[in-house]
Amino acid sequence: MKAFEDAGFYRIELAKQLTMKLKTLVRTGNRLASPSEQLHILQCSPVVAFSDKLAEHVALPLYRKQLTTLQINVGKLCNQTCTHCHVDAGPDRRESMSHETAQHVMDFLARSEVKTLDITGGAPEMNPQFRMLVREARKLDKQVIDRCNLTILLANGFTDLPEFLAEHQVSVVASLPCYLEENCDAQRGNGVFGKSIEAIGRLNELGYAQPNSDLRLDLVYNPTGLGLPPGQHELEAAYKSELDSRYGIQFNNLLTITNMPVSRFLDDLLRRGKYDEYMEKLIQKFNPSTIDNLMCRSLISVDWNGLIYDCDFNQMLDLVVAEGAERVHISQLTDDLLAERAIRTANHCYGCTAGCGSSCGGSLVK
Template sequence: MQTGRPAAPVGLRPPCRLLAPKELRRGPRCSVAGPREITGPADVGSLIPETLEEMAQDVEFQRTAERLRREGQAALTREEKVRRQRSLDNLGVPSFYKMVKDSGATGLNRSAAKIFQLNIGLYCNQACTHCHVESSPKRTEMMSKETAERCIDLLKSCSTVDTLDITGGAPELNSQFRYLVEQASALGVDVIDRCNLTVLMEPGQEDLPQFLADHKVHVVASLPCYSQKNVDKQRGAGVFERSIWGLQILNRLGYGKEGTGLNLDLVYNPGGPFLAPSQATLEAAYKQELREGYDIEFNKLFCLNNMPIKRFADYLIRRGKLEEYMQLLLDNFNPAAAEGLMCRDTVSVGWDGRIYDCDFNQQLEIGVMRPGSNGNGNNSQEFVSVFNIESLNELINWRIACDNHCFGCTAASISLSGFFISSPLFCWNNLATLFTCASVYSRGAGGFLLGMDAN
């Protein structure tokens, strides 16, 4: 197991009036060493010490950490699943498989892979309150060079994949991030980076913005709101200011600008147990406030709903809101979203190489499995990883693993490989994430691809 440095996914608050501090309106104190070499503020320092201090002072986080030490992650994940199922039983809801079948949507089997999503580590400089992958500076899981190389081998052998979606934690702080970007871009594959923006300020990452631009990496960044108060409340003190600096640095390199080919998209998800507002309306508000307040431009805003798992599930349970939120997801179930689920053409890989149908299943340890033999002729199952398949095409027509959390992916008018369009807008991961930043996209709804937790 390798360790790296930080990053994370996010959630968002409803739109709010922005009162931009004058010092932020001026933009970051950037040094320009050449026509395109732009770095962030030299004196800002790492965000990690502040994140660790906040984690130490967060009573709810400490309670969960103590339960993790005492009972283990598997036990907490089982308990979370039981609570979700109990809420659905109280509502008289059938299984997700049956709901999809009865809706008339196509059966839940995999098609040829188009998106190869890699969660390359859970280490992060942030510890966001709605992070579905539970990233933080205390996580040490990181993808090894051997696993990264095997992922590239599989990418080379699969002609249907056109997008490599890299997420985390803070994927940029993993030692394999730049290797994966260089290899994939050399193959002509589009690369998505689920960026939390504050990673651009981390010591040692001064050349990261230029690296992303040189390889035309599509940056998908979480920005919960255009209000400093709301962003810092959900993502940590000082995150908003650093995010603004990060966006301004990317803009100066051409990101978010017409005709540059450098795409910069932002991600919004609610800060509570409710669904996102109209994407078109919110995007217009974001563009106006960020342009007028900070001279920031971006391409698109994607709105996603929070998945009822991990930290957000804990949040709902503590407030007695889990059943209410599950009812909200059910009330917004849409067969069109089931038809466009990201898991149909996305292969999600964890930091250790295990393969999943989506980033959410990855965090719940619901791995892709195939029939096998236990040596006695009885049926058993074997977890699939990048090391025991020869091609991603082997997964075609395999049944997609689903559970009760999957209703979070169909509370929409269409699903975008990780981003879900919630009538009439997109609803990630995580990705997480990411997008996340939850995980999120769809070609039928405008060609965008994403997977969460984002970041």
């Protein structure tokens, strides 16, 4: 792990400066705030089309399997502005799921065989419907996942969240892109690492990731540079050793996720002239063994307005699930509606199929 710790200090210092000043693409009027502009860049770049690469290994189109997870993006409001964020979330965003849409989510879960409600954002806990969604989903005996940035657990007005999450047995999946403070703060903002460690300690005190406890705390690693994630098991062992010895904190599993060439990470690649290099790396590392386990095969994504997508990344590119010319809304959704439905793909999908693969549940090839 020596190279992992020593790499890219010049970039880290630059990223620290950028993160301190970072605003969302929408706030700055960046052309990449438009999903269609992002998709245009992804599809027009001189690379092998993902659909052509996929066709070499499986019959197209790519079909959905049994739906097991409903992932809802409840909005783009966040207390952080991270350099890699594919949602372009931040304190200046106001998109937020309404009570009516949240109720449609609950109505679907009540009639569905889906086992898991996966809540993301933004900082999902900042949405006014978050606690209702958790309570009602747990009443339906659904597993609930909170994709948490950790620092929100220490923010004014949210300090009782750890107790709430523990009380309702919510599984926490939390981003901690490095066990080294300088690397983490470079990607997520100055002071974020220290607050994250404090928040993990609080969760540990409540029973998360403790022996004989059902309260799960998984951490998420994503690279701070142009590289792909290293082996998940090897890196997990390093994380556990370092975080325990340095800070006395514990977690269950580490999930490694590839940075997707979408939104702010796409903007960063283009500004640094590294886009072609990164896409070529993803293509060269295409791994057909990942295809059966792609998260879009068993997950559906819902945006803050209630519209349906094959995954959260497709959501950010506005690659909506549709019936003819009509977009499918959560109020119309049934398990049967999605059975054996073709999945929409584009060149960003190389991010999920490179190396050991990438998904909201970590690597795809164990």
